[in-house]
C-alpha cells in the first residue's frame with residue numbers, strides 16, 4: 073500500500089458495502105450471501121431466481137439477448153453496493169463488483185465473448201456522476217474473459233414522447249441506442265441491474281441489427 077492509500081485507510085478505513093465490516097469493499101460473508109442466489113436456480117434466459125428452467129416471464133416474451141447471468145438479487149448486500157458505487161462516490165466498488173461478476177461469467181461461459189460492452193449512461197447521468205459506471209463494471213469482466221472491452225453502443229437522442237402515440241412511444245423508448253462500428257460475433261453486454269430487461273433487450277437488438285450474431289448479458293443484480 074502506498075503512503076497516500078495508507079493515510080486514506082487511517083482516515084476512512086475500507087468497509088464492506090454490505091455490512092460495514094472493515095477490511096474489504098465486499099466481505100466474503102456478503103459475497104456468499106449474494107451468491108446464495110445460485111445460478112443452478114436461475115432462469116437461463118433472464119437470470120430470475122425461480123428455478124433452473126425458463127421462467128414464466130420468458131414464456132411470455134422473447135428477449136433479443138440469448139442468456140443472462142446475475143451475480144445475485146437486488147437486495148442487500150448487492151443493492152447497497154450498486155448504489156454506493158453509482159451514486160455515493162465509492163468508485164472502487166466498480167472494480168470489486170466487476171471482478172466478482174467476471175469470475176461468475178468466466179465460470180459459466182468460459183471464453184465465450186469476442187467483445188464485452190456496456191450500457192452507456194445518459195449524458196445527464198454521466199455529468200452528475202462524473203464517471204461511466206457501466207464501463208467501470210465492464211472492464212474487469214473483459215479481463216476475466218480475456219476479451220476486449222469495446223464501446224459498441226451510443227445513446228440515441230430520444231424523441232419528445234408527448235408528440236407520439238402509444239405504439240410509437242414504446243418504439244421510441246426501445247430505440248434508445250445506436251451502434252458504434254461493427255460488433256464482433258459474440259457480444260456480452262454488462263450492466264448493473266436487470267429489472268424488466270427492456271433496456272438490455274433494446275441494446276441487444278441494436279447489436280444484432282449492427283451485425284452481432286449472439287448477445288448475452290451479465291448484470292450485478294437481478295430484480296423483478
Ligand SMILES: [Zn+2]
Pocket residue numbers: 088089090091092093098099100101102103149
Ligand atoms: Zn460484508
Ligand SMILES: [Zn+2]
Pocket residue numbers: 115116117118119120126127128129130
Ligand atoms: Zn426468465
